[in-house]
Every structure is written in structure tokens, then in C-alpha cells.
Amino acid sequence: xxxxxxxxxxxxxxxxxxxxxxxxxxxxxxxxxxxxxxxxxxxxxxxxxxxxxxxxxxxxxxxxxxxxxxxxxxxxxxxxxxxxxxxxxxxxxxxxxxxxxxxxxxxxxxxxxxxxxxxxxxxxxxxxxxxxxxxxxxxxxxxxxxxxxxxxxxxxxxxxxxxxxxxxxxxxxxxxxxxxxxxxxxxxxxxxxxxxxxxxxxxxxxxxxxxxxxxxxxxxxxxxxxxxxxxxxxxxxxxxxxxxxxxxxxxxxxxxxxxxxxxxxxxxxxxxxxxxxxxxxxxxxxxxxxxxxxxxxxxxxxxxxxxxxxxxxxxxxxxxxxxxxxxxxxxxxxxxxxxxxxxxxxxxxxxxxxxxxxxxxxxxxxxxxxxxxxxxxxxxxxxxxxxxxxxxxxxxxxxxxxxxxxxxxxxxxxxxxxxxxxxxxxxxxxxxxxxxxxxxxxxxxxxxx
Numbered sequence: 001x002x003x004x005x006x007x008x009x010x011x012x013x014x015x016x017x018x019x020x021x022x023x024x025x026x027x028x029x030x031x032x033x034x035x036x037x038x039x040x041x042x043x044x045x046x047x048x049x050x051x052x053x054x055x056x057x058x059x060x061x062x063x064x065x066x067x068x069x070x071x072x073x074x075x076x077x078x079x080x081x082x083x084x085x086x087x088x089x090x091x092x093x094x095x096x097x098x099x100x101x102x103x104x105x106x107x108x109x110x111x112x113x114x115x116x117x118x119x120x121x122x123x124x125x126x127x128x129x130x131x132x133x134x135x136x137x138x139x140x141x142x143x144x145x146x147x148x149x150x151x152x153x154x155x156x157x158x159x160x161x162x163x164x165x166x167x168x169x170x171x172x173x174x175x176x177x178x179x180x181x182x183x184x185x186x187x188x189x190x191x192x193x194x195x196x197x198x199x200x201x202x203x204x205x206x207x208x209x210x211x212x213x214x215x216x217x218x219x220x221x222x223x224x225x226x227x228x229x230x231x232x233x234x235x236x237x238x239x240x241x242x243x244x245x246x247x248x249x250x251x252x253x254x255x256x257x258x259x260x261x262x263x264x265x266x267x268x269x270x271x272x273x274x275x276x277x278x279x280x281x282x283x284x285x286x287x288x289x290x291x292x293x294x295x296x297x298x299x300x301x302x303x304x305x306x307x308x309x310x311x312x313x314x315x316x317x318x319x320x321x322x323x324x325x326x327x328x329x330x331x332x333x334x335x336x337x338x339x340x341x342x343x344x345x346x347x348x349x350x351x352x353x354x355x356x357x358x359x360x361x362x363x364x365x366x367x368x369x370x371x372x373x374x375x376x377x378x379x380x381x382x383x384x385x386x387x388x389x390x391x392x393x394x395x396x397x398x399x400x401x402x403x404x405x406x407x408x409x410x411x412x413x414x415x416x417x418x419x420x421x422x423x424x425x426x427x428x429x430x431x432x433x434x435x436x437x438x439x440x441x442x443x444x445x446x447x448x449x
Contacts, residue, residue: 042365043144044402044430045296045374047304048134049356050113050175051349052106052313053330054382055394059343062087062410069410074346077354078396081361083408084371086397088446090413091422095119095439096381096390105388106312106327107167109381112390113175114305116420116438123162127170130438132177133423134303135184140432145301151176152193152288153186153307154281155315164312172311186307189277190287197291197300282319282352289356296370297363302430308349311381320348330385342385353378357398374399375426393419397447401429404448411446422447 055074062069069087071079078085095118096108104121111119117130131139138148157173164172174183187193232240278284285308292304309315314325322329322341329345332338360371379395382388392415400407413421420440425447427433 042370042373043299043302045302045304045370046134046137046426046430047292047306047374047376048114048175049353049376049378050110050305050307051346051378051380052109052309052311052382053326053342054380054385054388055346056339056342057384057392057394058339060346060394061089065410065412067409074343074350075396077347077351078357081354081357081371081398084357084361084398084400086405086407086447087410088395088397088413088422089392089410090415090417091393091395091419092391092416093381093393093419094390094416103165104167105164105382105390107164107171109390110173110175110307110311111167111171111177112438113379113381114423115177116418116423116440117180119167119171121166123160123166123168125160126181127168127183128180129171129177129183130180132175132184132305133420133427133437134176134305135178136434136437137427137430137432138303139178140427140434141302141430145299147197147295147301149176149184149303149305150193150292150295150301151184151186151305152291153188153310154277154284154288155307155310155313156188157186157310159183159185173307175307176305186305190284190291193288193291197295197298280319281315281317282348285352286355289352289359292356293359293363293370296360296374308352317345317348320344327385332386334386353396353398360399368400371398372400373402375401375405375429377422377426391416395419395422397422401426401447404429406448413444413446417441417444 059072059074062072062075064070071082075087093109093112093116095116096105096112098105098108099118101108101118101121108119111117111129114132114134115130120126120128122128134149142148153173155173158169159173161169163169170183174186176184176186178184187196232243235243278287288306292306295301295304309326312327314327316323316325322344324338324341326342326345329338329342332342357371357376360374360376361369363370365373376398377395378398379393381393382390383392383394397405398407399405418439418441420436420438421442421444423437424434424440424442425444427437428443
């Protein structure tokens with residue numbers, strides 16, 4: 001085993017049996033890179049998180065614009081990161097509207113979320129949407145990291161068949177599209193994500209090595225222990241603490257995945273989940289959030305998408321005393337009791353987002369935190385689940401984008417401003433500018449004062 005430098009990221013790599021464990025950027029290792037490369041560190045990251053069925057806007061939208069905006073009940077869990085957060089009101093996805101295609105708003109809301117393109121109404125193989133913003137960035141920054149992008153979810157969905165009024169299940173189950181006809185499938189099993197991120201070699205090789213480690217009942221860290229000890233002696237005190245904290249974090253995630261694998265599911269479980277997934281939905285989301293943090297921290301990738309649930313999901317939320325199906329509740333017809341339950345679901349999702357953002361904020365990097373160098377876009381392709389409308393979408397943008405975003409504000413854009421204008425602006429800041437994406441009409445000037 002030997003410590004080596006990654007050709008692309010210039011981050012130290014620890015190696016062992018089928019394991020390649022990249023480490024965070026450290027001051028002690030800075031002299032190994034050129035001055036120009038040191039200025040470029042740390043890199044920028046982007047993540048896009050999708051939630052289905054819209055939100056209850058009265059409990060979501062701040063009453064004040066600008067700095068010092070109020071956090072309504074739904075957004076209250078974001079108080080620790082409010083200064084790192086921009087609430088953007090008024091964005092629209094026109095191509096999520098029927099535009100002559102009739103029903104199918106939920107399927108359209110997912111397919112349009114990151115593409116801004118009108119999906120072809122079909123439940124056959126001739127699906128068509130557009131290239132999503134994450135894949136535009138991935139294709140324009142190919143080779144910068146081991147994985148161009150990471151696609152995650154909590155519901156496996158279906159890749160074929162009719163899932164919404166004549167729309168293919170491919171539309172409902174995916175937000176990432178590498179071409180007009182190619183959705184990028186998501187991974188829902190945290191263990192599989194972990195092995196993909198930290199296992200060396202081809203898929204069969206990773207599976208073989210994972211099986212060997214499983215049979216030996218050893219942590220992934222046991223196989224890089226020699227490298228870790230050697231590196232530890234070469235680091236300064238601050239970086240030693242950073243290394244210890246990082247390795248402890250990797251092991252904690254490993255242990256949680258192992259505990260999740262111990263669960264089996266009874267036939268009376270409300271919603272089926274794939275084997276190896278935590279029984280608790282909140283823990284599932286948090287584990288996937290940890291996977292994104294680890295992937296960013298080790299520079300395995302700089303681009304991720306995460307569907308907390310598929311479009312039109314009718315998952316129940318018994319853990320917060322909402323046994324009703326989410327989709328059914330979203331057709332509230334103005335019922336105050338249903339509004340209250342929807343708001344509870346919305347807040348539950350925001351609590352998971354807060355966990356992710358605080359993880360990024362508590363991870364030091366360069367002169368700030370990992371959140372300072374990230375752009376995290378969270379939202380839904382529908383505004384109100386009952387009206388199925390696509391204007392005034394619920395959108396949050398967290399992170400400083402490497403000092404290019406003036407956060408800590410609530411901004412309201414002009415009506416009918418395409419959400420793709422936000423994506424154009426994010427691509428600029430990510431270093432992968434393009435002339436247009438989807439139905440964009442220009443940049444979103446509101447990101448800076």
C-alpha cells in the first residue's frame with residue numbers, strides 16, 4: 001500500500017484491499033501543489049434536491065424580502081443556516097404546464113425540474129425530455145473527478161410503464177437526464193453508494209472486494225490503516241485532528257449502513273423499500289445526505305442530484321403522525337386539516353435538508369466551510385399540489401458558491417421568470433457556462449446585490 005496523489009484533485013489517497021479513500025484538502029499538503037493550483041482550491045460543488053407534490057406556500061413563504069427575512073413555520077429548521085440561505089420566490093417552469101398535452105402534471109414536474117424541457121407524452125420507449133443542468137455541468141467538466149456526477153434517491157421508481165396519465169414512469173422517477181432520451185438512473189441503497197464511492201476497480205471487482213471485506217467483518221478503514229498511520233505522522237496538529245474527524249465520520253456512516261442492513265421488512269409495511277435501506281425514512285435521507293457530503297469532501301464528485309421521493313409519491317409519514325398518503329393530501333381542496341398535514345410533511349423534508357446543510361457548514365475547508373463553496377438547490381416542480389401549478393415554485397438556494405452568491409436573503413423575481421435562468425447562473429459560477437438551458441431567457445441577477 002502507498003500514499004499517492006490524485007491526478008485530478010491533488011488530494012491524498014489512502015489505498016487498501018479494493019479501497020481507494022480520498023481525503024479532504026489539508027494545509028500540510030498544500031506545498032505539494034503549485035501556487036496556481038492552490039488558488040483554485042477548494043472546488044465548487046452543486047447539488048439539486050427534489051421533493052414531490054408541491055408545498056403549502058402560506059407556511060413556506062417569508063413575509064419580508066431582503067436581509068433579515070422571517071422564517072415561516074415550514075422553514076424554521078433552517079435557522080442555523082439562514083445566513084447561508086436564499087429563498088427565491090416567483091420562479092416558473094412553463095414546460096411543466098400541459099401546453100396542450102392534457103393531464104400528467106406530476107410526471108412533468110419531475111422531468112422538467114432540472115431540464116426546463118417539455119417532455120413528450122408517451123408511456124413507451126420514445127421518451128424525450130432535455131439535458132438536465134447537472135449533466136450539462138458534468139459533461140462540461142468531464143475528467144475533473146472520478147465520478148462526473150452522483151444520482152441518489154429514496155424510492156426506486158420504475159423505468160417503464162404508465163405512471164401518470166399517459167406519461168412513462170421514466171419521467172416520474174428521474175430528474176437527471178444525460179440526453180433528450182436518456183434519464184440517468186438513481187441509486188437508492190446507501191451501501192451501494194458507499195461501495196461505489198470508495199471501492200476500486202470495475203463493478204465486478206468492487207463487488208468481489210466488498211464480499212471479501214464482508215466475510216472478514218472488517219471496516220473499510222482497516223484496509224487503509226497503514227497508509228493512514230504513515231500520513232498521520234506527516235501532518236500538523238490541525239490536519240491530524242481533521243484526519244481523525246474525517247476517518248471517524250467515515251466509520252460512523254459505515255456502522256449506520258451496517259445497522260440498516262440488519263432490518264427486515266414485514267409484509268404490512270406501508271411503502272416497500274429495497275433491501276439494505278433503513279426502515280426509518282428520515283435515516284434513509286440522512287444517510288444519503290452523508291453520502292453526498294463524503295463524495296464532496298473527498299472530491300469523488302462535485303455534482304449530485306437527490307430525489308427525496310418520486311413525483312406523485314403517495315408515501316405516508318407515520319413517523320410524524322401523518323398516516324395519509326402525501327399525494328392524496330396534496331389534493332386538499334382547501335381543507336385546513338389537510339393543509340396542516342401537508343405542512344408537517346413539508347417541514348419534515350426541510351428538517352432533513354437542514355441536516356445536510358449543517359453537515360456542509362460544519363466541515364471546514366480553505367478559509368471557510370464546504371457550504372461556502374457549494375450551491376445547493378432545493379425545491380419542487382409544482383407549487384401547489386391541488387392546483388398543479390408551475391409558477392411561483394418553492395425554491396431554496398443554499399451556499400455561497402465560492403463567494404459569488406449574496407446569501408441570507410429572500411428575493412422575489414418577476415412573474416414568469418424561468419427557473420432555468422437560475423440554472424444558467426449556477427453553471428456560470430460552477431465554471432461551466434453555456435448560452436442557454438431549457439427555456440432560459442437570461443441570467444438571474446438577483447443572486448448578487
